[in-house]
Amino acid sequence: MTELSASAPVSTPQPGAAEYPGLDAWRDLPVVQQPTWQDSKVYESSLAELSALPPLVFAGEVDVLRGRLAEAAEGRAFLLQGGDCAETFEGATADKISARVRTILQMAVVLTYGASLPVIKMGRMAGQFAKPRSSNDETRDGVTLPAYRGDMVNGFDFTPETRGHDASRLVRAYHTSASTLNLIRAFTQGGFADLRLVHHWNKGFTANPAHSRYESLAREIDRAVRFMDACGADFEALKRVEFFASHEALVLDYERALTRIDSRTGLPYDTSGHFLWIGERTRQIDGAHVDFLSRVRNPIGVKLGPTSTADDALRLIDKLDPEREPGRLTFITRMGAGNIREKLPPLVEKVTASGAKVLWVTDPMHGNTVTSPNGYKTRNFDDVIDEVRGFFEVHKGLGTFPGGMHMEMTGDDVAECLGGADPIDQEAFLDRYESVCDPRLNHMQSLEMAFLVAGALSKRS
Template identity: 70%
Template sequence: MTIQTTDTAASLAFAELDAYRELEAKQQPSWPDPAAVDAASAELAAQPPLVFAGEADLLRERLAAAARGEAFLLQGGDCAETFAAATADKIRDRVKTLLQMAVVLTYGASMPVIKVGRMAGQFAKPRSSDTETREGVALPAYRGDLVNGYDFTAESRTADPHRLVQGYHVSASTLNLIRAFTRGGFADLRQVHEWNKGFVSNPANQRYESLAAEIDRALRFMEACGVESAALTQTEFYVSHEALLLDYERPLTRVDSRTGQLYNTSGHMLWIGERTRDLDGAHVEFLSHVRNPIGVKLGPTASVDDALRLIDKLDPEREPGRLTFITRMGAGRIRDVLPGLLAGVRDAGATPLWVTDPMHGNGITTATGYKTRRFDDVMDELRGFFESHREAGTFPGGIHVELTGDDVTECLGGSENIDEAALETRYESLCDPRLNHRQSLELAFQVAEELKRIAR
């Protein structure tokens, strides 16, 4: 009888979830072979979960603390992961960069920093056009390795459902390595700080030397006191991605045997992009039925009504940690738009976690055709985010950044003074430009200075 009841409950839960199939799903590929998609979905549905319900629940608790002003979220990673770049060295360097940033932010905020990577699933990307044209030849746009290839050939750009299964296996190996790094001593706080000392020793970064010295004294104090705990040598690390490709997300959604509730086991935290946050669209409907922490990107056109309706749909119980709003306003708009949005949601009695994405609203294209961002614009939007929260009396709960652990040249400026001529030397992103390792650390030190003002 128990099994029958559980099966019935699961069937009802999936029936409610599948209401999304009747709604418009934007930014989905045109699969040439529906039977192959069904076969890939069936194979995914038979695979073990990539993450577990208990992990997602723990992250929701951590994010609830951030929403109350008791923690800070650091979310970062690749614009679009690629299968080829899922090597041990590149995964290690991305994790290392986030750990280095987290140490600085933890000291600046005087509170825990929640580490969430845009990793182990960020393989699909929305596009502004379904096609790309080069020299008079039009082919399907590159939608990420989960869908098609980057090479500009008809064969490469044809959507291939076998990539869905490949993406799962690459995500599984990435997660395996992340867990080894963060639990096996690589995340030792003292070692991470030593890496940061190397960064501030560069004359271009000496403005951050005093903050690094403060962190050094704090660590030496703990060492002198004989403080030894797993918190110094291990860390929690979660993964997230945009839940864009529903043919990938649906078969990885499972019923938790403890509670009978649905969890998307493709990642701990999933977010809905600016292009797919329609209240009556498939993405919002789909994620409204899973228990994972959910994020929603809000651009400069977002209204208070938009935000409140999204809260009603995605977080009707007003559960702390359930919903994160990730604002992407642009440096020139954030101070005009965000304060009113924060005040309107605050006055309605809702307390989502507010996070800034200072990257996506500041894109430019150079005369030579490179998509890039100016580091100064990124920092200006970050400062606008903190200023807006001071004005509204709300808590600036985190940052969401596209970055890499490599020394690429994709964003202009920073202490390295990357100029337009330098972009072509190491521009490796297949979609949007990312902060390199040094720019990411520079951003962390500047954000830490903002957080210290709040902590006083």
């Protein structure tokens, strides 16, 4: 997924199901949010097929990312992670994937200028096909069926046939992820990511009168780009960018089947994605998800909500990062705008005092979900921004580094989150609400977020 340097180590994960001490210990532990597969033969054949398929990412790429995240943990880089709440098979089109990549690249240019730091670009893409749910079932008009758990598990349509848990979807998720990764590689290595082109797109954003307040920052970036050009900067090198893939490692059958042993190091890597995270609902210290991910070499994230304690964080560090390796562990906080300034400081203080080098990232989306008066699940842009501001304020007050943002966003012109400078109102939901799960920032709201955060980063530096 990355463009590796000539000196980067080459490694070849071995095909087939990886055999390594402890990789299957999770099967004997408490496990939550897992599908109930309806056909054992389909289940067994699907896992056998997955185990024999090539890796989606490679160990060398994963190691590069771990090094980049180590830089962020030391305050020398910033992580931008964004993409769909839940990818769908139907949505894996060239247009939608390119729009999402384009938006992340546009945001990254603005953040790079604001922070004066490298921005690590990472998509919630090529694997985000499963979602935890608060209830196993859903009832409509007196009919109860299994809840939609993402295209990897079942379908969104409310029918008995679609809502059954079908293990053949695991194989389809693999192939859809592979085609998504191929497109991302083409976009990020073939000129689509050219700095001058991306900046030109951002000039179009600020030309909108609703976004005129960001024009001065855009002009500063424009002067910087023109100065680089006049100085003979190697824009050929700036036509390509590193781009990493991530998803929540929720369905453990899928993750285990795609785990491979690296031929260079002899260690296990989950080759379903570069970066994997554990959700708020699955971070039990004695649970299956934490145990399994503690045994693979990928960089790992953990979502921490408002009920998280500093002791919870320290126990997770001991389990997932016992060697205290910078770049290994990222804490993604999702507190809510009303909680961030009160709940986050005790966690950061105690973790910092322990000497652990974790990367702190804000997820300002999940703690700010509400229901609109006309019945749609939504988020208010102002609440999202306020949580980001709170995140930066806490770290500034403690002298620690606010290392990144984790966003649910899309490159499309959807209407799912209320507000923004060019505001979305609830009436727009009737025609432009497309998410099958949680509401996402649209293209314009995402760019506005980047400009606002860039301003905060520039003041920090």
